[in-house]
Amino acid sequence: MVTIETIETFIVDVPTIRQHVLAMATMRTQAMVFVHVRCSDGVEGIGEGTTIGGLSYGDESPEGIKLTIDRHVAPLLHGSDASPARATMLLRKSIVGNHFAKNAVETALFDAAGKRAGVPVSELLGGRVRDRLPVLWTLASGDTARDIAEAETMIDQRRHKAFKLKIGKRDLVEDVAHVAAIKRALGDQASIRVDVNQAWDEATAKRGVAMLADADVDLIEQPISGANVSGMARLTAMGRTAIMADEGLRGPIDALRHATDAAADVFAVKIAQSGGLRAGAAVAGIAEVAGIGLYGGTMLEGPIGSIASAHLFATFAGLAFGTELFGPLLLAEDLLAEPLDYTEFSLAVPSGPGLGLTLDMEKVRAFRRDGDRRTVISISKAVGA
The missing domain is CATH 3.30.390.10 (Enolase-like, N-terminal domain)
Known part of the structure; x- marks a missing residue:
């Protein structure tokens, strides 16, 4: 042994x-x-x-x-x-x-x-079904013009064509105006999603979901407290745009409750938040059985955590909303002997033994x-x- x-x-x-x-x-x-x-x-x-x-x-x-x-x-x-x-x-x-x-x-x-x-x-996790994973980029400067310029650069470089905006810190109307301006500027070139990080109460979220749907936003991530599963179910039932659970998913038990209560259209699978690679796989399995979409989430990990996640996400039969494994790109210094391959709007999953890095x-x-x-x-x- x-x-x-x-x-x-x-x-x-x-x-x-x-x-x-x-x-x-x-x-x-x-x-x-x-x-x-x-x-x-x-x-x-x-x-x-x-x-x-x-x-x-x-x-x-x-x-x-x-x-x-x-x-x-x-x-x-x-x-x-x-x-x-x-x-x-x-x-x-x-x-x-x-x-x-x-x-x-x-x-x-x-x-x-x-x-x-x-x-x-x-x-070791069941076998990959894909060698590359689509990766979005988070626009989080808070400045509309700067975020638009950053997104256009990413598209021109063929690095990202889906973008998530961090909102919830400002007034709802101001936040929605910021998001809508970016969507208008990018048009059909890009998918726009938002992450509220639990910042809204349910009443604000109902208004926000409707306003963001009108702005042609594709996905709204954890608009209210992760503990408010019933509220998430009510927002999901509105049917205006896809609602994603994130902070509310602390492993398979939380995933089962969300699936049972129809409290999300999409699950953000995070291996750290789930409690490990095998627990993350269990969260994904529950989503697949329940007909809930999958999204490969991140805790903004560096290269090790990001690639560990990539190995799991590469085994998912469906990955409708892609991934956000851009953590290493956010770091000012590359910590790897050989950089990761972020090209053609995707990340290559290493093929070497173990994590392969x-x-x-x-x-x-x-x-x-x-x-x-x-x-x-x-x-x-x-x-x-």
């Missing part, structure tokens, strides 16, 4: 290429918890725990994720079976919640398992919060390498 020998964590802080305005916070840097697992057969794996806007978004922070793994997860899994399924089963039995921490460790174990077997992680450890060390300059073993090491 292959066992887990060590689990190490460190935080990297990387500036973003521009400020990213959400309803609850404005991001200028992204903090990522990198997890390095070494197994008894010498195979190593890497994972990532990343959230948005610190504790203003959710109940896990980078510091909390690292502490949970260092003090609770690592001692629990030391010497245990390195199988992702068995390790995550042990975690579920012993640790409540902490989905982002669990996902980071499970990702590292899947990376190691794929390297051990000589196959991509997507093959290699970090540039010199760049990673430059952004480590602890300033540690020790030589770190390359995560690209495979069996016999």
Whole structure:
């Protein structure tokens, strides 16, 4: 039996290429918890725990994720079976919640398992049905003219042709005017969606849904509190435009309730928010059975978390609303030895063993919060390498 020998964590802080305005916070840097697992057969794996806007978004922070793994997860899994399924089963039995921490460790174990077997992680998740994933871009400067110019540049570069706007921080009428102006400027060249990040109450949301539908918006993401599933069902029943659940989906149980109550037209699948790759697959399975559309979500992860998500999303039979795996593009520094392939409005899913990527450890060390300059073993090491 292959066992887990060590689990190490460190935080990297990387500036973003521009400020990213959400309803609850404005991001200028992204903090990522990198997890390095070494197994008894010498195979190593890497994972990532990343959230948005610190504790203003959710109940896990980078510091909390690292502490949970260092003090609770690592001692629990030391010497245990390195199988992702068995390790995550042990975690579920012993640790409540902490989905982002669990996902980071499970990702590292899947990376190691794929390297051990000589196959991509997507093959361990059932097998990919696509090699490229459509990727949208979020326009989050808050300035209409700047957002239009940014979108036109992305279209000209053939990098993105679907755009999501972060709204909910300003007055409803002002927000809708901003969205409508961008849609008019781009016309049929692009799909326009909005993300309210739970900022509206239900009365405001009813007005907003109607106004945004009139502006030809294709999708409205989590307009009200994720806890208000009944309210989401009422907004979905309006039938004006597609309503997507995001923050309300904290794993398969939440997905089942949303499906049962017809509380969304679309599910945003996020592996970290779901509690891991296998939990994310379960959320998608519930959606598919219920006839709910799928969208590949993000926590604005860096390259590790984004590619882990990509391996799962590549296995989905349907992906009607594409993905938003643009997190690495938002970072001011590329942390990979070989950049990801973002061309023709899509992202290529790596085909190498495990996650199929290699970090540039010199760049990673430059952004480590602890300033540690020790030589770190390359995560690209495979069996016999």
